[in-house]
Amino acid sequence: MAEVCNRRGPEIDKVEQEVKARLSSEINHWDSRAFALKEQEKAGKKTALNWRNAEQRAEDLAERLKRRLHLIAQERIMSSQPPRVRTA
Numbered sequence: 001m002a003e004v005c006n007r008r009g010p011e012i013d014k015v016e017q018e019v020k021a022r023l024s025s026e027i028n029h030w031d032s033r034a035f036a037l038k039e040q041e042k043a044g045k046k047t048a049l050n051w052r053n054a055e056q057r058a059e060d061l062a063e064r065l066k067r068r069l070h071l072i073a074q075e076r077i078m079s080s081q082p083p084r085v086r087t088a
Contacts, residue, residue: 001080008078016072023065030058 037051 001078005078008075012072012075016069019065019068019072023061023068027058027061027065030054030061034058 033049034051034054037047037049037054040047041051
């Protein structure tokens with residue numbers, strides 16, 4: 001059990017860092033995009049993408065990040081169980 005925990009721990013840490021980095025950058029991109037589109041709309045310019053859609057996409061990504069981090073936290077919980085025979 002200790003061997004598996006020692007091997008999986010760094011792998012899970014790496015996955016968590018990569019997920020945080022990627023989704024955080026996407027969230028920041030869509031937040032800034034929503035702000036820019038909102039400012040353009042206030043200035044009277046016609047935009048190809050609605051700022052509400054960009055804002056919604058950022059919120060969806062934030063929720064996705066939350067769900068993914070919860071799943072990663074569950075992966076950290078390891079316990080040994082006896083093997084189960086599925087077929088004979």
